[in-house]
Amino acid sequence: MASLNVRAALLSVSFLILALGLWEMATQPPEAQTGMTEYEMLMGGADQESRVPPPSAVLKLAWAELSNPFYDAGANDKGIGIQLGYSVYRVLTGYLAAMAIALPVGFLIGMSPLMYKALNPYIQVLRPISPLAWMPLALFIIQDSDASAIFVIFICSIWPMLLNTAFGVANVRQDWVNVARTHELGPLRTAITVILPAAAPTILTGMRISIGIAWLVIVAAEMLVGGTGIGYYVWNEWNNLDLASVIFSILMIGVVGMLLDLALGKAQKLVEYKE
Amino acid sequence: MSKSFLEVDGLFKIYPDGQGGELTVFEDIRFALEKGEFVCIIGHSGCGKSTILNVLAGLDEASAGNVVMNGKEIKGPGLERGVVFQNYSLLPWKTTLNNIVFAVRARWPEWSKEKVKEHSERYLKMVGLDHALNRKPSQLSGGMRQRVSIARAFATQPELLLLDEPFGALDALTRGVIQDELVKIWEETRQTVFMITHDVDEAILLSDRIFLMSNGPNARIAESVKVDIPHPRARATIFQNPAYHKTRDYLVDFLVNRSGSALPEKDGTPKIVEPAKGVAQSTPASFDSETESESDTAARAVNA
Ligand SMILES: Nc1ncnc2c1ncn2[C@@H]1O[C@H](COP(=O)(O)OP(=O)(O)OP(=O)(O)O)[C@@H](O)[C@H]1O
Ligand SMILES: [Mg+2]
Numbered sequence: 001m002a003s004l005n006v007r008a009a010l011l012s013v014s015f016l017i018l019a020l021g022l023w024e025m026a027t028q029p030p031e032a033q034t035g036m037t038e039y040e041m042l043m044g045g046a047d048q049e050s051r052v053p054p055p056s057a058v059l060k061l062a063w064a065e066l067s068n069p070f071y072d073a074g075a076n077d078k079g080i081g082i083q084l085g086y087s088v089y090r091v092l093t094g095y096l097a098a099m100a101i102a103l104p105v106g107f108l109i110g111m112s113p114l115m116y117k118a119l120n121p122y123i124q125v126l127r128p129i130s131p132l133a134w135m136p137l138a139l140f141i142i143q144d145s146d147a148s149a150i151f152v153i154f155i156c157s158i159w160p161m162l163l164n165t166a167f168g169v170a171n172v173r174q175d176w177v178n179v180a181r182t183h184e185l186g187p188l189r190t191a192i193t194v195i196l197p198a199a200a201p202t203i204l205t206g207m208r209i210s211i212g213i214a215w216l217v218i219v220a221a222e223m224l225v226g227g228t229g230i231g232y233y234v235w236n237e238w239n240n241l242d243l244a245s246v247i248f249s250i251l252m253i254g255v256v257g258m259l260l261d262l263a264l265g266k267a268q269k270l271v272e273y274k275e
Numbered sequence: 276m277s278k279s280f281l282e283v284d285g286l287f288k289i290y291p292d293g294q295g296g297e298l299t300v301f302e303d304i305r306f307a308l309e310k311g312e313f314v315c316i317i318g319h320s321g322c323g324k325s326t327i328l329n330v331l332a333g334l335d336e337a338s339a340g341n342v343v344m345n346g347k348e349i350k351g352p353g354l355e356r357g358v359v360f361q362n363y364s365l366l367p368w369k370t371t372l373n374n375i376v377f378a379v380r381a382r383w384p385e386w387s388k389e390k391v392k393e394h395s396e397r398y399l400k401m402v403g404l405d406h407a408l409n410r411k412p413s414q415l416s417g418g419m420r421q422r423v424s425i426a427r428a429f430a431t432q433p434e435l436l437l438l439d440e441p442f443g444a445l446d447a448l449t450r451g452v453i454q455d456e457l458v459k460i461w462e463e464t465r466q467t468v469f470m471i472t473h474d475v476d477e478a479i480l481l482s483d484r485i486f487l488m489s490n491g492p493n494a495r496i497a498e499s500v501k502v503d504i505p506h507p508r509a510r511a512t513i514f515q516n517p518a519y520h521k522t523r524d525y526l527v528d529f530l531v532n533r534s535g536s537a538l539p540e541k542d543g544t545p546k547i548v549e550p551a552k553g554v555a556q557s558t559p560a561s562f563d564s565e566t567e568s569e570s571d572t573a574a575r576a577v578n579a
Contacts, residue, residue, distance in 0.1 A: 175364040178334055181352040183381035183431075193377070197368045273368035274413035 020055045027054040053244040061244045062251075075227075076236065080249065083233040084256055087222060090146070090229065091214045091260075094153025098210065102158045103203070106165025107191065110199070116166065123162065131156035131217050135224055145225035152221045157210035164206025168199030200271035208264040215257045230256075278346065279307035280467060281331075281435060285543070286340035288326050300326060301494040304340065305543045306486065308435070313461060313468045315478035316496070317526065318488025319534055324471045325439055331469060332358045332437050344435065354382050357433035361440045363420040365412040365427075372408040375399060375427050382431040398430035399423070401460055402453075418449035422456070429460055438470035442477065454480060455510055462507050475526045479504070480513055486545060487529050489537045497537035499545035500525060503552065518551030525550035 002010075029051065069081025109116045131152045138148035172195050180190040222231025230253055237245035286304035289297050301323040308314055316324055329335035331342060333352035342349040344356075365374050375395035383391070399405050402422035412420050421441060428436055441457075442450040454477055461468065461481070472478050478485045479502055487498040503518050513519050525548065529537065539545050 175360060175362060176366060178352075178358075178360070179364050179366065181334060182332060182354075182356070182358050183378055184352065184354050185381060194366065197366070200368075271368075274411070275367045 024054045024056060027052050051243075053247065057244045058247050058251075062248050065245075065248060078228070078233075080230075080233070080252060083228065083230045083249075084252060086228040087218050087230040088256065088260075090150050090222075091153055091211070091218050094150040095157045095211060095214050097150075098154045098158040099161060099207070102161035102206075103165055106162045106203070107169050107195075109162075109166040110169025111191075111195075116170070123159070127159045127163075131213075132220055132224065135221065139225075145227060149218070149221045149225050149229070153214045153218060156217045157214040160206040160209040160213065161203070162206075164209070165199065165203045168202030168206075169195055171202075172198040197271070197273075201268065201273070204264065204268040204271055208261065208268060211260050211264050212257070215253075215260055219253060280310040280345065281308040281469075282343045283307070283327075283331075284341055284343070286327065286330060286337045286342070288323055288330075289338040299493050300491050301488075303543045304496055305539075306496055306499070306545060308467060308469060310434075310467055311465045312484065313470070313482050314484045314486060315470045315472050315482040316486040316488060317472060317475065317478055317530065318494065319490050319530070320473075322488045322491040322494040324488060328358075328437050328439050328469065328471055331435070332356055334358075354431060355434045357428035357431050357436045359421075359424050359428045359436070359438045359441045361443050363412070363417075363424040365420055365423055367412050370409050370411055371399065371404060371415070371423050372396065374412070374423055375430050378427045378431050395430060398426040401429070401463075402426045402456055416449075418445055418453060421445060421453060425453070425457065425460070429464060429466065432464075432466075434467060436466050436468045436470075438468065440471050440473065443473065450474075450477075451510055457481065458508060458510075475523060475530070478502075478526070479519060479522055480508055480510055485526065487526070487534070487537065490534050495537075495539050495543075496545045497534075497539050498529065498548050501547065501549045501551075503549060503554070518554045521551040521554055 065080045069079045070085075071079040072082055105119075109119055134152055134155050135148060138151045139145065142148050142151060176194050176198055177190070180194045185193065218229065219231035219234065222229035223235045226232050226235075230249060234246055234249045234253075237243075237249065283304060283306050287302050288300040290300065292298040304327060316327070318324055326335055330337045331349065333349055333356065349356075366377065369377060372392070372395055375398060376391055379391045379395050380386070386394070396405060396408065399408060402425060404419060404422055404426065407415060407419065412423070415423065421444075425441065428438075442453060445453065458481065468481075470481065482502050485500040485502060486496045487500060489495050489497045500522065502522055504513065504516050504522075
């Protein structure tokens with residue numbers, strides 16, 4: 001009997017083949033009956049291209065794109081690697097900025113019931129705002145589309161990190177805090193040697209949620225601000241009616257999102273502990 | 276009367292009772308500990324034993340009264356007092372060794388890495404855990420975890436060790452083994468220990484004196500029972516001592532029949548009781564047994 005992993009992999013591959021096969025069949029151009037209709041002749045066969053492309057076309061494109069991902073031939077013609085690079089850069093910049101604020105503030109809120117009570121109303125109001133709703137204000141104030149996109153990432157990734165840090169810190173077992181107290185650790189050493197490792201799994205969970213949200217939001221944000229990035233690329237290819245490119249970039253968005261999540265998942269494993 | 280090592284003077288713990296009134300958990304707790312003494316405290320659940328211990332540890336505050344150790348009032352936790360908690364309280368992300376290293380480093384920040392490690396390993400060896408240095412607490416049994424916790428407390432060589440039902444969560448077999456280990460470590464180190472237990476036999480095996488608490492609310496430490504059994508003791512042979520049975524009968528009688536009504540002396544200090552006085556010792560005392568004067572009502576050490 002093959003191991004569970006092997007069987008799961010086999011099944012996965014079969015599903016993929018099945019799905020690709022169905023897709024390929026569903027997107028075959030109808031049998032050319034009597035040559036082109038008058039309409040098609042008028043369109044010069046353009047209608048063919050506006051059809052959803054078959055997977056074979058997408059794969060061909062993927063091969064071409066991935067074999068030269070970093071070419072740069074002007075504003076509207078850059079390799080997929082460059083576009084993804086812009087998006088990842090924006091996500092990471094906004095995300096790291098959010099981290100720099102969310103972790104210390106989360107610590108503060110988690111350690112001090114006073115600060116929690118004082119800041120909680122603002123957090124509760126700001127948190128449910130769709131990050132894209134900030135975009136016009138950001139564009140107006142910052143006057144720079146790139147920085148505005150980064151700001152939107154900042155604002156959307158701050159909340160899960162902030163709340164999880166606060167929650168994790170506030171719920172560190174009193175016993176462990178007492179261990180620190182009976183060993184006369186100062187506030188800073190207590191925070192670093194006891195509270196941080198104790199709350200780390202909860203904090204990392206927040207960070208993982210944040211990176212997921214940031215990656216969701218960057219696509220939409222780049223569709224709005226334009227210029228560069230995978231979100232802009234998708235929208236641009238849609239305007240070009242290049243559906244194979246659209247599908248290909250959708251897949252790439254998924255792959256990069258998965259890699260980001262995997263990285264945070266690995267980090268999470270590192271700080272996990274069993275009681 | 277000369278000052279004792281630790282003096283507890285008129286401790287009260289009062290909580291609001293939720294209906295606008297007050298609930299006095301315990302009142303006017305007075306006792307003294309001498310250096311090198313092992314004292315257990317027994318009382319029914321809820322009478323406030325843990326609260327008293329936490330006040331001594333500096334983790335909790337009494338509503339009134341004060342605690343003076345070595346002439347200094349206790350205000351907050353300190354390294355000169357080590358605590359073993361009932362639920363071990365090991366840091367689960369650290370290995371066995373690093374849990375001890377953590378404490379040793381806090382105690383002697385000026386020590387070199389090697390010295391800290393060597394010292395820590397020595398104490399883990401004392402509790403028979405030198406084979407499990409690199410395991411995390413989650414990979415240890417309850418008994419092993421409590422051993423680590425005991426090693427951690429002893430390793431910092433505090434002047435006063437506070438143990439809150441350290442064996443409460445262990446099965447009887449494991450408990451017996453660790454009790455023997457504790458006896459052994461204590462014979463070696465002669466630390467001053469204040470320990471809470473619910474187990475009468477454990478108290479007799481370990482202590483020089485046993486404090487008996489009356490029931491709460493308004494609980495008091497009513498009596499201080501002298502355990503007149505010479506050291507070194509061992510779990511396997513202690514039963515042969517006639518003083519053991521006298522003491523045990525006395526404790527059980529208190530807990531079953533008298534804990535509701537027992538009161539300390541008029542001045543608030545526990546009544547000194549020697550249930551085994553006059554009982555012939557089957558083993559000769561290995562130390563000079565002091566003759567306690569009846570008029571001295573203060574709780575004084577037997578083998579200070
Ligand atoms: N926050 C609180 N408000 C009111 N009463 C409290 C509070 N905390 C503790 N108590 C009461 O204080 C009393 C003493 O508690 P403590 O834990 O010291 O008892 P204990 O003697 O250690 O009991 P056990 O043997 O079960 O561990 C209990 O009766 C408890 O109900
Ligand atoms: Mg208790």
